[in-house]
Amino acid sequence: MKTRVVIIGAGVVGASIARVLSRYENLEVHLIEKAVDAGMGVSKANTGIIHPGHEDDPDRYPLRAKLCVRGNRLWYQWTQELRIPAKWPGELMVALEEEDMKVAEHYLELARRNGVPGVRLVDRDELLKLEPNVNPNAAGALWAPTAGMMSSPVAAVALTENAVDNGVRFHPETEVRGIRVERGEVKGVETNRGFFEADVVINAAGLYADKISAMAGIDTFTIRPRRGQYYIFDDDAGPKVRRIVHQTPTPTTKGVYVITEMNDGVMIGPTAEDLPEDAKDDTSTTREGLEFVWEMAKKLVKGLPPRKKVIRTFAGLRPEPPDGRWIIEAYDDPLGFINVAGIRSPGLTAAPAIAHYVVEELIQGKLDVKLTQKSSWNPYGRGFWFKALPREKQAELIKRDPAYGRVICTCRTITEGDIVNAINRMKRMGVKTISLDGVKLRTGVMGGTCQGAFCRVRIASIIAREAGIPLWKVTQKGEGSEYGIGDVKVLLRGEKDEE
Amino acid sequence: MRSEYDVVVIGGGPAGLAAAIKAKELGMDVLLLERREYLGGIPVQCVHPGFGLHYFGEDLTGTEFIHRFIEKFRGMGIEHYTNAHVLNVVSRSYWHKVLTVVTEEGLFEVRAKTVIYAAGARERHAFEIGITGHRVAGIYTAGEAQTMMDVYGVMPGKEIVIVGSGDVGLIMARRFTLEGAHVKAVVELMPYPGGLTRNVVQCLEDFGIPLYLSHAVTRVEGNKRVERVIVTRVDENLKPVPGTEEVIECDTVILAAGLVPYLKVIEKAGVEIDPATGGPVVNSYLETSVPGIFVAGNALVINDLVDYVVEQGEEAARGAYEFVKNGGLPSLRWRKLVKGRNVRLAVPHYLSDTRDTIVYARVKKPEENVVLRFPEIGKEVRLPFVKPSEMVRVKLRKEEIARAGGRITMEVVGDE
Ligand SMILES: Cc1cc2nc3c(=O)[nH]c(=O)nc-3n(C[C@H](O)[C@H](O)[C@H](O)COP(=O)(O)OP(=O)(O)OC[C@H]3O[C@@H](n4cnc5c(N)ncnc54)[C@H](O)[C@@H]3O)c2cc1C
Ligand SMILES: Cc1cc2nc3c(=O)[nH]c(=O)nc-3n(C[C@H](O)[C@H](O)[C@H](O)COP(=O)(O)OP(=O)(O)OC[C@H]3O[C@@H](n4cnc5c(N)ncnc54)[C@H](O)[C@@H]3O)c2cc1C
Numbered sequence: 010m011k012t013r014v015v016i017i018g019a020g021v022v023g024a025s026i027a028r029v030l031s032r033y034e035n036l037e038v039h040l041i042e043k044a045v046d047a048g049m050g051v052s053k054a055n056t057g058i059i060h061p062g063h064e065d066d067p068d069r070y071p072l073r074a075k076l077c078v079r080g081n082r083l084w085y086q087w088t089q090e091l092r093i094p095a096k097w098p099g100e101l102m103v104a105l106e107e108e109d110m111k112v113a114e115h116y117l118e119l120a121r122r123n124g125v126p127g128v129r130l131v132d133r134d135e136l137l138k139l140e141p142n143v144n145p146n147a148a149g150a151l152w153a154p155t156a157g158m159m160s161s162p163v164a165a166v167a168l169t170e171n172a173v174d175n176g177v178r179f180h181p182e183t184e185v186r187g188i189r190v191e192r193g194e195v196k197g198v199e200t201n202r203g204f205f206e207a208d209v210v211i212n213a214a215g216l217y218a219d220k221i222s223a224m225a226g227i228d229t230f231t232i233r234p235r236r237g238q239y240y241i242f243d244d245d246a247g248p249k250v251r252r253i254v255h256q257t258p259t260p261t262t263k264g265v266y267v268i269t270e271m272n273d274g275v276m277i278g279p280t281a282e283d284l285p286e287d288a289k290d291d292t293s294t295t296r297e298g299l300e301f302v303w304e305m306a307k308k309l310v311k312g313l314p315p316r317k318k319v320i321r322t323f324a325g326l327r328p329e330p331p332d333g334r335w336i337i338e339a340y341d342d343p344l345g346f347i348n349v350a351g352i353r354s355p356g357l358t359a360a361p362a363i364a365h366y367v368v369e370e371l372i373q374g375k376l377d378v379k380l381t382q383k384s385s386w387n388p389y390g391r392g393f394w395f396k397a398l399p400r401e402k403q404a405e406l407i408k409r410d411p412a413y414g415r416v417i418c419t420c421r422t423i424t425e426g427d428i429v430n431a432i433n434r435m436k437r438m439g440v441k442t443i444s445l446d447g448v449k450l451r452t453g454v455m456g457g458t459c460q461g462a463f464c465r466v467r468i469a470s471i472i473a474r475e476a477g478i479p480l481w482k483v484t485q486k487g488e489g490s491e492y493g494i495g496d497v498k499v500l501l502r503g504e505k506d507e508e
Numbered sequence: 509m510r511s512e513y514d515v516v517v518i519g520g521g522p523a524g525l526a527a528a529i530k531a532k533e534l535g536m537d538v539l540l541l542e543r544r545e546y547l548g549g550i551p552v553q554c555v556h557p558g559f560g561l562h563y564f565g566e567d568l569t570g571t572e573f574i575h576r577f578i579e580k581f582r583g584m585g586i587e588h589y590t591n592a593h594v595l596n597v598v599s600r601s602y603w604h605k606v607l608t609v610v611t612e613e614g615l616f617e618v619r620a621k622t623v624i625y626a627a628g629a630r631e632r633h634a635f636e637i638g639i640t641g642h643r644v645a646g647i648y649t650a651g652e653a654q655t656m657m658d659v660y661g662v663m664p665g666k667e668i669v670i671v672g673s674g675d676v677g678l679i680m681a682r683r684f685t686l687e688g689a690h691v692k693a694v695v696e697l698m699p700y701p702g703g704l705t706r707n708v709v710q711c712l713e714d715f716g717i718p719l720y721l722s723h724a725v726t727r728v729e730g731n732k733r734v735e736r737v738i739v740t741r742v743d744e745n746l747k748p749v750p751g752t753e754e755v756i757e758c759d760t761v762i763l764a765a766g767l768v769p770y771l772k773v774i775e776k777a778g779v780e781i782d783p784a785t786g787g788p789v790v791n792s793y794l795e796t797s798v799p800g801i802f803v804a805g806n807a808l809v810i811n812d813l814v815d816y817v818v819e820q821g822e823e824a825a826r827g828a829y830e831f832v833k834n835g836g837l838p839s840l841r842w843r844k845l846v847k848g849r850n851v852r853l854a855v856p857h858y859l860s861d862t863r864d865t866i867v868y869a870r871v872k873k874p875e876e877n878v879v880l881r882f883p884e885i886g887k888e889v890r891l892p893f894v895k896p897s898e899m900v901r902v903k904l905r906k907e908e909i910a911r912a913g914g915r916i917t918m919e920v921v922g923d924e
Binding site for chain 2: 295485
């Protein structure tokens with residue numbers, strides 16, 4: 010009989026675990042997610058950096074340090090297999106003052122101990138060559154050439170899609186409300202869509218992992234939200250940076266990053282604000298937070314693009330465990346329950362390594378589940394963008410399907426063909442509600458200069474057509490976020506009815 | 509699509525249609541490209557009147573107005589494509605530009621002697637105007653809301669707060685009310701309304717809609733959809749005053765916070781931009797700093813009247829005609845138009861004495877009984893009032909321009 014595994018949470022962590030588990034023959038894997046789609050939690054809003062692994066102290070955070078370094082390597086391969094846009098510009102930890110060089114040296118030592126290759130100190134001259142836009146008064150920097158970045162919003166959906174292609178079952182809009190434990194063993198999870206039997210339950214519920222853990226009887230920790238706010242500038246706005254740039258951490262602040270994100274827009278942020286425990290949905294931005302980011306970024310670089318070139322501000326929430334320690338554990342009681350909780354930064358970086366660790370050390374090792382490899386396993390993702398194809402391929406595609414000749418998102422050059430393709434893939438993956446945000450995650454539509462003012466109505470009408478629902482019922486991210494309230498005369502008619 | 513034209517017009521709104529019609533009348537070989545599935549631009553989504561008073565001498569709705577243009581355009585058999593997106597424009601030499609165009613029929617490379625760029629404007633969105641808070645459903649730009657209602661037949665919401673009291677915001681307030689929605693407030697940053705007095709009366713006062721002057725919507729809150737906005741008073745420097753926050757419950761926020769010329773396509777071709785207009789720097793042929801690329805309509809400068817847009821389209825077509833007929837524009841000494849007292853922006857930026865030139869300008873602040881002065885050429889125009897929301901239009905004859913040396917200053921001064 011197959012071993013039944015339930016993974017709670019289709020963030021980058023849960024989806025990575027699903028992907029690794031999809032390699033094995035003798036498992037039945039269910040990936041359960043309460044939102045309408047994968048990747049709509051913590052994993053949607055972050056800096057997208059694939060960290061080199063020299064920022065985690067191996068004495069205090071041995072697991073984090075190890076998994077981050079390994080995750081960095083794995084993403085080289087995973088981003089290519091899954092066609093997640095990524096680049097590897099390297100990272101500069103800038104010492105703004107002479108005395109900050111000591112801090113940089115401390116991280117050089119950590120790099121050595123963690124086995125991070127290529128890290129070294131650079132002086133001001135070399136710093137300015139590596140990054141001409143850095144503050145020219147900076148003393149120097151620590152240079153970490155293995156750092157990369159990726160289009161992180163697409164990561165969890167690409168992972169989930171690939172896992173589903175390899176046999177995992179994805180259940181969106183399914184909320185875990187209880188965990189059934191009998192005689193010290195997990196038996197499955199209760200959800201709003203019924204009971205899922207399971208031999209192994211993996212808790213990868215991000216900000217809510219404390220709640221899930223408590224459902225299994227382990228209520229030894231709480232997860233607190235730590236907010237990070239950002240600005241993104243338009244892709245045509247300069248000056249830009251070539252590298253990932255941030256400053257040497259101080260006891261009070263880790264500082265902000267200045268990067269050029271995958272879509273070519275400069276991004277600055279984040280803040281680190283500890284919110285009350287019950288503010289797990291508060292991804293709102295604030296004036297003070299954004300001002301702080303601006304001031305910090307201004308110190309770091311010579312020039313920022315003009316403020317009027319800001320096209321978006323947003324915030325994400327880090328799931329902070331007590332003492333910053335990731336809680337990745339399998340238990341004897343209840344047996345079969347695994348926590349992958351409190352995966353704060355650099356959880357995106359480490360996700361592939363976390364997944365291997367969970368499967369190899371915990372499921373195979375601790376739980377002693379024997380896993381047999383599938384004879385064939387498809388590592389490749391399906392994502393592609395019309396605009397990224399060579400001209401001949403574009404022409405060919407339009408000939409086959411004229412929808413690729415209709416550019417819908419003109420700021421980012423995304424065609425109707427890209428959108429319909431994404432929708433079809435969403436359906437195949439098991440997404441029940443085709444949302445605007447789901448299409449945005451996969452294609453990048455509405456992410457450009459106009460932020461959807463030109464194109465959202467057209468995208469919504471394509472979704473309406475493909476999903477067979479009225480236009481107004483298309484949602485941004487599920488029920489309660491409908492695009493409209495009815496046809497244009499709905500209110501007038503409503504008044505008449507009341508008379 | 510053929511591979512070469514005298515002129516390719518980008519954009520099928522009023523500016524582009526007027527340019528294409530004029531260019532065809534002048535005997536040029538024209539192609540017009542429109543990225544949407546229909547021709548007409550913004551007026552297609554405007555069911556309210558106020559269009560064409562100058563051009564047709566009649567008060568038409570946006571749709572009536574643009575219908576006349578589209579009919580005329582179609583009647584002339586001008587080659588055009590809808591759903592045609594111009595990916596980029598490259599200037600290969602003084603004599604020819606190359607456009608890459610994506611259409612349902614394929615990917616095309618088109619050579620053009622001249623390009624008229626009439627792609628209109630985009631609307632400023634929540635992130636540009638300092639609104640913080642939640643990114644939830646129920647926030648629309650005025651143009652998106654109009655398109656939803658008038659092209660797609662969808663009602664955006666029922667408890668509405670409008671940001672911005674320009675004509676667009678005012679007209680939207682009336683429109684929502686007429687559709688049965690409840691407009692709870694129109695919020696304006698400046699101490700005076702942005703739109704025409706006529707519109708303040710007809711769109712707000714007649715319906716009892718409150719107008720908050722010197723206020724800003726600073727924050728939007730909600731879980732999945734907008735539930736409330738925070739409105740804050742602003743000081744003389746337009747900075748929010750702490751402690752003056754007020755909560756307005758609503759389910760919909762409409763942003764009518766101004767337009768910005770949409771230049772993506774030609775910015776990459778290297779045109780110089782004027783920070784004051786947000787549009788390209790042009791000469792009196794409406795030619796940009798890239799020779800042979802002309803610009804008209806909201807892509808040049810934000811216009812309040814469609815009539816001016818049409819005028820600019822025709823002017824750009826005449827410019828393109830000169831270029832094509834003469835093998836380029838004549839070599840000239842250009843006079844720089846310099847902004848003097850109380851002038852915020854003015855186009856064209858360079859004037860020549862080869863042609864009469866219409867100057868469009870906006871002032872910084874409202875004033876009454878003023879004189880618009882061009883001291884170097886001794887021209888004065890008396891105006892009963894000026895305000896930032898209403899464009900000033902004045903024609904300089906070529907003989908007048910010829911009187912100036914290197915520069916022509918434009919200033920607004922009190923009437924003594
Ligand atoms: C501001 C910020 C910046 C960051 N920058 C970086 C960076 O540059 N590099 C880096 O490596 N890391 C970074 N991180 C960290 C990284 O984003 C996280 O570690 C990672 O995304 C965590 O993923 P996750 O899968 O654990 O959580 P999530 O993505 O939140 O996934 C958990 C999922 O569980 C679902 N769920 C919750 N409760 C239930 C339930 N009861 N039933 C069903 N489903 C449920 C949620 O809906 C969610 O989708 C950053 C984080 C933030 C917030
Ligand atoms: C709400 C509102 C109310 C108004 N009310 C009035 C009024 O009462 N009276 C009045 O006189 N004026 C009014 N106006 C102003 C008037 O509508 C505009 O000044 C006019 O439409 C501008 O014309 P345009 O051709 O420059 O731009 P648009 O009308 O915006 O047309 C530009 C066209 O270019 C297309 N385009 C853009 N990029 C590309 C590309 N890369 N390739 C191909 N095509 C492209 C667009 O799809 C669009 O169709 C109003 C405007 C608004 C927004």
